[in-house]
Amino acid sequence: MAHAKTLYTISRYDGDVEIKTKSEIARDLLLYRQDVKPVVERIKAFSLVMGAVWVASCVGLNVLFKEKPLFNEYDPDMLERLVFDDKVAGVAAEQANGIPTYCNSRYYRAIANGGQGCR
Numbered sequence: 849m850a851h852a853k854t855l856y857t858i859s860r861y862d863g864d865v866e867i868k869t870k871s872e873i874a875r876d877l878l879l880y881r882q883d884v885k886p887v888v889e890r891i892k893a894f895s896l897v898m899g900a901v902w903v904a905s906c907v908g909l910n911v912l913f914k915e916k917p918l919f920n921e922y923d924p925d926m927l928e929r930l931v932f933d934d935k936v937a938g939v940a941a942e943q944a945n946g947i948p949t950y951c952n953s954r955y956y957r958a959i960a961n962g963g964q965g966c967r
Contacts (some may be wrong), residue, residue, distance in 0.1 A: 922953060 852873060853865050861915035868876065920926055930937045940949065950956035 922949075922956070 853867055898965060926936075929939055946964065948960070950960050
């Protein structure tokens with residue numbers, strides 16, 4: 849609509865490029881400005897807003913994970929630290945919800961004689 853040339857096609861094998869008259873150009877420009885351009889502008893604005901929301905959610909998720917790191921109960925260094933640090937042991941017990949931590953691992957559950965104490 850916004851171009852001065854138009855491609856006319858009668859069948860799928862032929863095509864003809866014709867130059868529009870001044871009245872056709874004016875009509876198409878008016879239609880473009882009234883009907884097409886506002887929709888394109890809204891789509892652009894919506895895309896920008898959704899992109900900004902997505903970036904903000906990614907940043908928020910990264911901040912959240914940095915603030916409270918995930919607890920790896922099978923890390924050997926963490927297991928050794930649990931023996932000496934009561935505060936870390938309390939956090940581990942709280943995150944386990946009263947269930948032994950080996951219940952989350954198929955390997956450690958098998959070592960613990962089939963998961964004694966797991967629900």
